[in-house]
Amino acid sequence: MTTSRPIPPEEEIRAIVGHAFPGGVYTVEHWENFLLTECTGADLLPGGMVHPVVLFHMPILGSKTTIGEMFALGQAESDFSIGIESYDWEMFAPLKEDVAYGISGKIVSAERRTSRNDRPYDRIQFQFEVAQPDGALAARTTITWHYRRGVL
Amino acid sequence: MNVKAGNVKAGDRIPDWVMESVRPERMRTMAAILRDPNPVHWDRNSVAALGFGQHTINQGPLGLSYMINMLHEWAGPGAIRRLVMTFPMAVLDGDHITAKGVVTGVREEAGRRLADCDIWLERPGTEPPLKGTATVELT
Numbered sequence: 119m120t121t122s123r124p125i126p127p128e129e130e131i132r133a134i135v136g137h138a139f140p141g142g143v144y145t146v147e148h149w150e151n152f153l154l155t156e157c158t159g160a161d162l163l164p165g166g167m168v169h170p171v172v173l174f175h176m177p178i179l180g181s182k183t184t185i186g187e188m189f190a191l192g193q194a195e196s197d198f199s200i201g202i203e204s205y206d207w208e209m210f211a212p213l214k215e216d217v218a219y220g221i222s223g224k225i226v227s228a229e230r231r232t233s234r235n236d237r238p239y240d241r242i243q244f245q246f247e248v249a250q251p252d253g254a255l256a257a258r259t260t261i262t263w264h265y266r267r268g269v270l
Numbered sequence: 271m272n273v274k275a276g277n278v279k280a281g282d283r284i285p286d287w288v289m290e291s292v293r294p295e296r297m298r299t300m301a302a303i304l305r306d307p308n309p310v311h312w313d314r315n316s317v318a319a320l321g322f323g324q325h326t327i328n329q330g331p332l333g334l335s336y337m338i339n340m341l342h343e344w345a346g347p348g349a350i351r352r353l354v355m356t357f358p359m360a361v362l363d364g365d366h367i368t369a370k371g372v373v374t375g376v377r378e379e380a381g382r383r384l385a386d387c388d389i390w391l392e393r394p395g396t397e398p399p400l401k402g403t404a405t406v407e408l409t
Contacts, residue, residue: 154303157296158335159289163347170338170350174331175304185306197308198320202330202357204402212348 125267126193128230131240134191138224144180144248145218146172168213174205176213177246177259180221191225192242192265201264203241208258211250219256220249226260233266240265272346275383275408284371284387287340294326294363304329317362328361333400337389340369345406351384355402361391368392371404383408 146168155162155169163169178185194200213219223246231241241264248257294312301311309316310327317325334355341350361367371389378384385408390401 150303153299157300157303157332158339159296160335160339160342163342167347169335170353171331171335174329174334175306179305185304185308198310204357205330205334205353205355207353207355209351209353 125238126240131192131228131230131242131265134225134242135228136224137191138222139181139183141220141222142180142182143218144176144221146176146213146215148215151215166215168215170207170209170213172213173207173209173248173257173259176219177221177223177248177257180219180248181223181246183223188244188261188263189265192228192240192263194265195267195269199266199269201239201266203262203264204260206260206262209256210258211254211256213248213256218251220251220253222247222249227262237269238267240267272349273344273408278373278376278385278408280373280375282373284340284344284373284389287336287343287369289336289365289367289369292328292332292361292363292365292367296332297326297328297363300329300332304331322360322362325362325364328363328365330355330357330400333357333361333367333391334402336367336369336391337371337400337402337404340371340389341387341404341406344371345385345408349406349409350404351407352405353389353402354404355400357400359396359399361393361399365393367399374403376408 226245227243244261297311314324375386387404390398
């Protein structure tokens, strides 16, 4: 949980561009795919295929970060101050249960902007890559969040 | 049955996929899987303090998953190549949500036949809470 804080200097926000997470390996086991798929209201996909909604948390956890750390890197005022601009998920191969995927992630953009109602916010983009055991890219995801300032 | 690739053309409507009522217990399970500490997904009082009433707020990826389910039923599992999604409004527990889509174009790329689509969630009485685009491989 983050806490209320003053608006961070713009240079501190710009300085996080290039920050790379440790990276690692993530394997979706059957139980996780089962629960995840149930949450979507769908039946399990055939052939051990993992529901693509995994592409939100698998890259984050697999690159050895957390949603909380991502909030903190952008000096979020609180959990409630984050707005989603977009999620961009590119899929090059279906993900399968019990396969150890290599995950990497970094911050690719961070800049201060002003909203239409003249309030400052910081637009921060995180990009993650999911690689198959042979190194071929299976997916790439880009998360773009707005860190709204002065909203508390 | 999945759509026949050769029959797809711009303007085609993708069959709807319906979530009759967004269930709060699924948000709690999802919060645990995501290791997402944000209380808006499981604590009604924190959501009420934000002005949304006694509700919980659905995770953005769960709303997106309804559109994935729609595309899977239309084009088959594993057919999605890209999703770009925006989240203009929150989806709340109890909402009746319909995933909808329309083909905006069909193209060939590296020997693959791809359909570009506009996709969105529909909720009675509001603007679409989620909307975006998808690229689907037709086989």
